[in-house]
Amino acid sequence: MAEEVLENCRIQLRDGLTEAVIKSLLDDLRAENVLGTEEIEEILQKTKTRTDQARDLIDSVKRKGRKASEILLKCLEKRDEHLYKSLNIDRHLAIQETGATSSHIPITTDKPKTTDDVYKMDSNPRGLCLIINNKNFENPKRERKGSQKDVDSLGKLFKKLGFLVEIKEDQTASEIKQLMIDYSKDARHADCFVCCVMSHGDETGVEGYDEQTCPLNDITSPFDGDNCTSLIGKPKVFFIQACRGHEMQSKVLVADGSSSSRIQKSGEISYSIAKDSDFLIAMSTVYGYLSIRDSYNGSWFIQSLCKHLEEGSTRDQDILSILTKVNNEVSRKEGIIKINNDEIDAKMTPQPSFSLTKLLVFRAPKAAASK
Incomplete structure (x- = not known):
């Protein structure tokens, strides 16, 4: 029954x-x-x-x-x-x-079955989490109100997940680029690198405090296999909270119902991977559109991400499953924003892209999880 x-x-x-x-x-x-x-x-x-x-x-x-x-x-x-x-x-x-009994039938979960399926995530600290928050700009009218809420939520979450969190505020475009180069050479890398960048942006990248644009490639490329050998085969995760254009996504109604070559070296088996492997880049919105931030409660994307990642990490859910839930929740949100004194419906959908080669599961250290 x-x-x-x-x-x-x-x-x-x-x-x-x-x-x-x-x-x-x-x-x-x-x-x-x-x-x-x-x-x-x-x-x-x-x-x-x-x-x-x-x-x-x-x-x-x-x-x-x-x-x-x-x-x-x-x-x-x-x-x-x-x-x-x-x-x-x-x-x-x-x-x-x-009429049979199901009391002894194992209930499957979404936990990976073998360690080969999932990235290693047991170092303490797990790795570095860099948070870049550009709140203030040369034009004071462009202040990103509510962004401190996102910084607090991200910092608290990734500390709980065992990362060493470092926060940089109000960086110019050239300073953001240099930060990426510096962190790619950091000796403290462990199982994973996480970078959260929050600023204004457009189709070409994110803005610095000086209102100049830092291209997305300048943020991610320092961590590829050529430039950051200490993170080869390890996940590099980027969460980008920024507009990617000036259009607002339109609203539609939904009816219910709807491998690598192996080589021998020194007697051990190893394998080569593409230099751009093991990246996850989660953008707060799709190309060409605005990203929504509440002046009091933070951005739609970051707040949903923190909630679902905290919940999912306790159940060994992988990050792509978690981001699917984030997409679902954010795409259902509605609001009103003012553009040129006109009130318009606010809608958005985040957009992750990835070259991960295994499941990425964030797990809090046992001591932190028991508190």
């Missing part, structure tokens, strides 16, 4: 359901007349944590019996196919229909 499947997968569902998916499921259950308005409001009380909301959602539906539980599982497959498949829901349902 479907309600028994919910019970068997209860803990994994409780831990795996995100806030966005919970709200979508509640909308579905309201439309299917499974839950009423008062029941949904009770689940979504502001004082409840995400875990409490997920637990109450599962229990409320399970109490209503088989049909309600079947509807929830069907909606889950639509709203979070990755979670649905990772829990082997179809297999559990099939076993229940045959």
Whole structure:
């Protein structure tokens, strides 16, 4: 029975359901007349944590019996196919229909099965996390209000994840370029390098304090295999919060339902890789469009990234799965901004690109995770 499947997968569902998916499921259950308005409001009380909301959602539906539980599982497959498949829901349902027991069937997770599938992430510190925040500019009217919120969120998160965090503020374009060269030669590199750059920007790159542009290639290329041998085979991660043009993305309505050559050297097997391997560059918006930042709460992209990365790191989720959730959440956000005294709808979608060769999973050191 479907309600028994919910019970068997209860803990994994409780831990795996995100806030966005919970709200979508509640909308579905309201439309299917499974839950009423008062029941949904009770689940979504502001004082409840995400875990409490997920637990109450599962229990409320399970109490209503088989049909309600079947509807929830069907909606889950639509709203979070990755979670649905990772829990082997179809297999559990099939076993229940045959009358067999599922109590001893292992529930799969999204954890990588072998160390060959995932980048090493156990040094302490994990590596360097450089945060560059350009808040003030030569033209004081271009101050990036709210950017300190992003700095605080990123700094707190990556310290928790075991990185040595260093913050640089109000850098010129040439200073940003030189910082990248200097950090590429840093002797403290370990398992991973993370760089967060937050500024104004356009189609060609990000702006310095002096309102000159630093091309994206000048930020990333110092860390390729030719220029930074200490990070060969290790992930280089760049989060870029900046506009990439002057257009605003339009709104559309969505209807429900919708290897390398091996060589021998000194008796050991090694292999060569392309110099641009192992990069992840996550841009806050797509080419040609504006990136949205709230003057009080920080930028849409960075705040969503910090939330989902913190949650995902506790469940061994890889960074691309996490960024997919970020894309989903940010693309659903709506706001109003003023451009030339005109109020327009604010919409955006982040855009990651990568040449990663393994799964990248950020894990907090055990001592930090237990605090």
